Amino acid sequence: MRSRSFLKHALLTAAWAAAAKLQAEVKLPALLSDHMVLQQQSEARFWGWADAGEKVEVRGSWAEASSGSATAGDDGRWKTTLRTPKAGGPYTVTVKGENTIILENVLIGEVWVCSGQSNMEFRLKSVTDAEHEIAEAGYPRIRQFHVNGACAAHPADDVSGCWNECTPASAAGFSAVAYYFGRKLHRELDVPLGLIHASVGATPARAWTSGRMLLEKNIYADEVKQVSDPETIEMARAKYEADMEKWQEAAEKAKAAGAPEPPRPRDLPRVGTRWPSALFNGMISPLTAFTIKGVVWYQGENDVGGVGWYQTLFPNLIQSWRDGWGLGDLPFYHVQLPPFDYGGANSAFLREVQMKSLSIRNVGIAVTLDLGDFKNIHPANKKDVGERLALWALARDYGRKDLAHCGPIYQGMQIEGGKIRLSFDHTGSGLVAKDGTLANFVIAGADRKFVPAKAVIDGRKVVVSSGTVAEPVAVRYAFDNAGVPSLFNREGLPASSFRTDEW
Numbered sequence: 001m002r003s004r005s006f007l008k009h010a011l012l013t014a015a016w017a018a019a020a021k022l023q024a025e026v027k028l029p030a031l032l033s034d035h036m037v038l039q040q041q042s043e044a045r046f047w048g049w050a051d052a053g054e055k056v057e058v059r060g061s062w063a064e065a066s067s068g069s070a071t072a073g074d075d076g077r078w079k080t081t082l083r084t085p086k087a088g089g090p091y092t093v094t095v096k097g098e099n100t101i102i103l104e105n106v107l108i109g110e111v112w113v114c115s116g117q118s119n120m121e122f123r124l125k126s127v128t129d130a131e132h133e134i135a136e137a138g139y140p141r142i143r144q145f146h147v148n149g150a151c152a153a154h155p156a157d158d159v160s161g162c163w164n165e166c167t168p169a170s171a172a173g174f175s176a177v178a179y180y181f182g183r184k185l186h187r188e189l190d191v192p193l194g195l196i197h198a199s200v201g202a203t204p205a206r207a208w209t210s211g212r213m214l215l216e217k218n219i220y221a222d223e224v225k226q227v228s229d230p231e232t233i234e235m236a237r238a239k240y241e242a243d244m245e246k247w248q249e250a251a252e253k254a255k256a257a258g259a260p261e262p263p264r265p266r267d268l269p270r271v272g273t274r275w276p277s278a279l280f281n282g283m284i285s286p287l288t289a290f291t292i293k294g295v296v297w298y299q300g301e302n303d304v305g306g307v308g309w310y311q312t313l314f315p316n317l318i319q320s321w322r323d324g325w326g327l328g329d330l331p332f333y334h335v336q337l338p339p340f341d342y343g344g345a346n347s348a349f350l351r352e353v354q355m356k357s358l359s360i361r362n363v364g365i366a367v368t369l370d371l372g373d374f375k376n377i378h379p380a381n382k383k384d385v386g387e388r389l390a391l392w393a394l395a396r397d398y399g400r401k402d403l404a405h406c407g408p409i410y411q412g413m414q415i416e417g418g419k420i421r422l423s424f425d426h427t428g429s430g431l432v433a434k435d436g437t438l439a440n441f442v443i444a445g446a447d448r449k450f451v452p453a454k455a456v457i458d459g460r461k462v463v464v465s466s467g468t469v470a471e472p473v474a475v476r477y478a479f480d481n482a483g484v485p486s487l488f489n490r491e492g493l494p495a496s497s498f499r500t501d502e503w
Contacts, residue, residue, distance in 0.1 A: 026050045026097035031290045034104045035163035037143045037194025039111045039291045040087045046095070047079035047289050056097040058082055062089075062108070072097075079289070084108050087191035107141060109192030110185060111292045112393075114178035115208070115284070116299035118201030119335070119378060119385075124179050125172040128380045137171035141191075142182050144174050147198035150282035151271045153227040154211075159198075159286045175199060177335070180386025181296055181393075188394055196292070198283045203273050204302045205313050208284065211277035213320035219313060220276035226269045228277075240268050274302075280320070288324035294331030294362075294397065295321060296389045300350055301377060304342050307349045314353060315360060333364040333392040335385055336496060338372025339483035348479040348497050355496050358409070364392035367407050367496045369478060369485035370434075388493070404428040407493035413475065413500045419465040420472050420500070427460045428489030438462065439486040440478045445469045448503055450476060462487065474501035 028048040038044040046058045050072040060066040060082050068080035082093070089107035094100065114120060127133060148160040164170040171179055175197045182193040200207075206214070211224045225232040243265035250262045271278045303310045322330045336354045337347055357363045366388035373379040391405035408424040408431060415421075420443065424431070443453035443466045453466045453475065464475045478485055478497035487495040 025099045026054070026056055026095055026101060028095060028101060029158045029286065029289070030161050031145065031159070031163075031196070031287065032093075032095075032103065033163055035106070035143055035165060036103065036145075037107045037109050037111055037163075037192050038082075038084050039194075039293055040084055040108045040191070042084055042291050043081040044084045044291045045079065045081055045289055046093075047077070048095070049076045050078055050097050052076055054078075054097050056080070056095065059094045059096075060084070060106075061092045061094075089192065107143065107192035107194070109141070109194060110189065111194035111196065111290070112178075112182070112185075113196045113198065113284075113287060113292055113295045114175055114181065114297075115198045115295065116297050116335075117199060117203045117301060119301070119382075120175055120177050120197075120298035121199040121201050122176050122378055122382060123173050124176040124382075126378075126380065127176045127382050130172075133383075134168045134172045137166060137168045137179070139166040139183065139186060142166035142186050142193045142195065144170055144178075145194070145196045146174060147196065147283050147287070149200045149273070149279075151207075151273055151275065151278040152281035153271045153278070155281045155285035157286060159283060163194075176382035177298055177386045177389070178296070180383045181389045182386075184387045184390035185393060185398075188390075188400075189398060196287060196290070198287065199298075200273050200279055200283070202302060203279060203299070204306075205299060205310060205317050206276040207274055207279040208299070209277060209313060209317040210280045210285070210320035210324060213316050213323070214276055217312070217316050219309070219316065223269070223276045227271050227275065236268060240265060280324075284321065285324060288321075288326075291327070292325065292330070294333065294393065296393075297332065297334035298385070299334075300337050300354060301340075304337070304345045304347050304350050307353055310350060311353045311356075314357060318357070318360060318363065329362040331362045331364070331393065331397055332360075333366065333389050335366045335389065336368055338368040338379060339374050339481060340372060340377050341374050342481055345481075346479075347481050348483065348499075351483070351497050352499070355409070355498070362396070364389075364396060364406070365496075366392065367494050369483045369497060370488075370494045372483070374482060404489060404491035404493060408487060408489055408495035410477075410495070410498040410500070415472065416463075418470055418472065419463050420475050421458070422462045422464065422475065422500075424460065424462070424495065426489065426493075428491040428493070430490045431457045431460060431462065432488050432490050433457060434486045434488055437486065440484050442476050442479075443469050443472045444474045444476075444501075445471050446473055448474075448501075450474075474499070474503070476500070 057069045070078040070080040072078040087109045093103040182195045394400040395403045395405035406426040438455035441453045441455040442450040444450040476499040485494045
């Protein structure tokens, strides 16, 4: 009996020791792993989990002095930073607590988050000339991290995904816009690129905005509370259970009387990909601890029918991401929707809202009026989209001040008798008309009745008129779903659709 008791005690002791050791092991989030790219010349953030009170040291192989340390708090969390050098590598990063983790093949370079809905999710294997593009996609110094889709009622601690070197095999299933954006920067800057892709198709902006911001601005606040506020959840559950009890009684009586069953009470809300803050919580919030350079964004198709909400929501979405990262006015470059037949909704109004975001510091927009497919919401030309986003980064963040990075943007108008003279910013080396003739301009008088107009380029301005409107007061250009473009700068970048009125 004594031998059996001793054996049992020994086994229990070993199990307890193994459990304690497992608990004490330092753990890292998915983003901190082999093949990652760290933002160059920054205080790169490192974080993870360990036993409460456990000291963790992080050391980079690029310099003897490159180290940081932290002690895990009562919740087991720890965080520190490493000062990174100029772009280069590969290096190793050693994380040491009770156990030691060595991260291999780490590069130092530029890190961008690429997010949005289906057109950002659109894969390289589906683009124009995909076979050739995939065959050419061997860039070992570009690293790709694909965040697997996830929804959450509260900000999550981690994401599911891993870093991969950019090869034809890995690039084929990666975001095409993100790939072309990163490739353009990699070629121009000759530095490693880290691309973190987090997109989900058919999703509205509200799902990508933080719950904190939605509550603060009282936008979709009730929906956020329904799945995140304990008191609200408990009240809803109690009401649902009471309603169900009443319904079951009523249903039984109806069945006995041979009458139709009464309507069933509405189920408790479930967090899905369209729920306010759900994707921010599940896919973006866990990324915000990682040091990055900026964000590129392609979304809006699911908000065409709710322009009023989008006008309020989109600037707050941008700010909620900046608040999350805590890196100041983080560059945020996004894609203006290309033309598509949205039926009754006029997407020009949403394009206008997207254009107004340029009033926000460090926000840029890639105009794509010439890259759409009126019958296909997912146009296959993603190369020009990604590269136009990269032009903004090159011009704004990497010192290419003389680079034309945007097409003409309407700035103002002057009425001259029976004509209206339009002025523009970002005219590059001059304005040009596609196919030699400006088209899709309309003009109106005080009666607000728009008619087709004649438009001609005069230097860096456009003069618009119509023989049927003697006293014009307003002009619109490509301001409809079709959005057929005709006005470009000489660098080949299109003007956005616009209107001079606020009718």
